[in-house]
Every structure is written in structure tokens, then in C-alpha cells.
Amino acid sequence: MFNIIEAKTLNKDVKSFKITASRIAKVCLPGQFVIVHATEEAERIPLTIADYSRTEGWIRIIFQLVGTTTMKLAQLTAGDKIRDVVGPLGKPSNLENLKNVCVIGGGVGCAIALPVARGLFEKGVHVETIIGFRNRDLIILEEEFKRYSTNLSIMTDDGSAGEKGLVTHKLEELIMKGHQFDEVIAIGPLIMMKFVALLTKKYQIKTIVSMNPIMIDGTGMCGCCRVRVGGKTKFACVDGPDFDAHEIDFDEAIMRNKMYLEEEQASREQTCNLFKGVTHE
Numbered sequence: 328m329f330n331i332i333e334a335k336t337l338n339k340d341v342k343s344f345k346i347t348a349s350r351i352a353k354v355c356l357p358g359q360f361v362i363v364h365a366t367e368e369a370e371r372i373p374l375t376i377a378d379y380s381r382t383e384g385w386i387r388i389i390f391q392l393v394g395t396t397t398m399k400l401a402q403l404t405a406g407d408k409i410r411d412v413v414g415p416l417g418k419p420s421n422l423e424n425l426k427n428v429c430v431i432g433g434g435v436g437c438a439i440a441l442p443v444a445r446g447l448f449e450k451g452v453h454v455e456t457i458i459g460f461r462n463r464d465l466i467i468l469e470e471e472f473k474r475y476s477t478n479l480s481i482m483t484d485d486g487s488a489g490e491k492g493l494v495t496h497k498l499e500e501l502i503m504k505g506h507q508f509d510e511v512i513a514i515g516p517l518i519m520m521k522f523v524a525l526l527t528k529k530y531q532i533k534t535i536v537s538m539n540p541i542m543i544d545g546t547g548m549c550g551c552c553r554v555r556v557g558g559k560t561k562f563a564c565v566d567g568p569d570f571d572a573h574e575i576d577f578d579e580a581i582m583r584n585k586m587y588l589e590e591e592q593a594s595r596e597q598t599c600n601l602f603k604g605v606t607h608e
Contacts, residue, residue, distance in 0.1 A: 358420030433515020
């Protein structure tokens with residue numbers, strides 16, 4: 328069992344837990360994730376290690392309330408326990424031999440982008456960070472990104488905070504101003520990563536994205552997390568989650584992520600009704 332030592336609400340749909348996990352905290356690196364199995368009956372879900380303390384023995388996970396499992400997980404609080412946390416899994420992000428990097432985070436993907444920005448910044452890399460949200464109420468981790476970025480730009484769809492526009496608008500603006508990035512690292516919704524990749528391909532800038540497809544065991548056994556990279560099938564859990572953005576078949580990945588949309592929506596509605604005390608025949 329893993330103790331929750333801190334539970335915070337980051338916005339109406341996103342929560343953060345600090346969990347005692349000393350063995351994982353000792354060896355985890357930016358880009359890696361864990362599989363969380365909250366209760367005996369719950370699904371296994373992949374969550375990125377957003378932060379950790381090797382000395383205090385905890386890891387931080389950040390998750391969005393998008394389905395039954397995360398909605399039930401969000402009911403836990405400090406002092407509660409999680410049944411299983413397995414990890415660290417996946418290959419760590421490659422942060423070596425870089426001098427000037429643009430890190431892009433979209434929505435809850437910022438939880439994955441943060442440890443990457445931190446790892447680069449602590450190596451002395453010039454880190455231009457762009458984070459994007461629909462509106463100011465959804466912004467998360469702003470202070471943390473300020474701490475680990477040379478410069479931070481916040482983009483909102485409605486202009487309610489930072490600058491109005493998409494992360495790609497800001498990225499192209501920086502490129503046009505003469506920023507010569509060794510690499511762009513983008514993490515967020517698939518559609519966001521797709522358009523970042525299209526933009527950077529035009530400017531011939533190496534781009535890495537972190538893929539988070541449907542995943543069950545996290546060890547490459549089930550094959551659910553397969554993605555097409557350079558015309559070949561890869562497993563995000565063991566071959567990634569980081570891949571060359573210019574080689575990914577984003578259209579296939581988007582289609583696969585929608586496979587269980589109706590079932591997920593029905594389950595979510597059922598869970599919402601359960602929390603409201605509504606019962607059905």
C-alpha cells in the first residue's frame with residue numbers, strides 16, 4: 328500500500344497527489360511514468376512522475392478527472408492509501424547535449440512537461456517554455472514552470488491570461504525572432520502535438536513528443552499502447568513514451584484514442600450520478 332501524504336486540487340478537473348514510494352523515487356528520471364492501481368476493483372492507469380524527492384521518498388502524480396477511475400481516485404485525500412504503484416516505467420527523456428530547447432505543454436500534459444523542463448534547466452540549458460490552456464481557470468503549475476524556465480509564455484484560447492492564441496503561434500513567433508532551438512519537446516493533446524510537429528518540420532527543428540495512448544500493463548505485453556513511428560509499430564510503454572514527432576502517424580493515434588469514447592462517456596455519466604446519489608433501475 329502507498330500512502331497519500333498530500334492531495335491538492337490544481338483546477339476543477341485536475342488533482343495532484345504526493346505518494347510515499349521510496350524505491351521509485353530513488354531511481355526515477357524525467358519522462359518516466361508509473362502504473363497506478365488504486366483499489367482491487369479499479370483500472371490500472373498510467374500517470375507520469377511529475378516530481379519526486381529522493382531524500383524524502385515521495386513521488387508526485389497529477390491526473391485529470393476524465394473517467395470513472397480518475398473520478399474515484401480524486402475522492403481520496405491525504406492519509407488514504409493506494410493499493411499499487413508500479414514503476415518507474417518507460418525510457419527516460421534524453422536531456423543530454425542540448426543548449427537551447429523549447430518545452431511546450433498543453434493542458435494536463437504540463438504535468439509531463441514540468442520534470443523535463445526542470446531536468447534541462449538544472450543542466451544549464453536555455454529553456455523557453457510555452458504552456459497552453461483554454462482559459463485562466465485551467466492553468467496549472469505556473470509557479471513551478473517559472474522556477475525551471477529561462478522564459479515562460481502562457482497562452483490561452485480566450486486571452487483570459489497570458490497571450491491569446493495557440494502554443495504553435497508563440498513557437499513560430501519565437502522562431503521568427505531568431506531563436507535557434509536544438510530541439511522542441513512538446514507534450515499535451517495529440518492534436519496539439521500534431522500541429523507542433525507540422526510547424527517544426529517546416530523549419531527543420533528536431534522535435535520530440537511524449538505519447539500517452541491507451542495502456543494497460545505498461546510492460547509491452549498487452550500491445551494496447553502501440554503507435555506507428557516511421558512506418559513501424561512501437562509500444563509507448565517500453566519503446567517510449569518519447570518519440571520523434573516527425574515520424575509519428577498522429578491520425579492513426581488520434582483514431583485509436585477515440586475507440587472507447589462512447590463507453591468511457593457512459594461510465595463517466597454513471598459515476599457522476601453515483602456521486603450525486605442518483606440510482607437507476
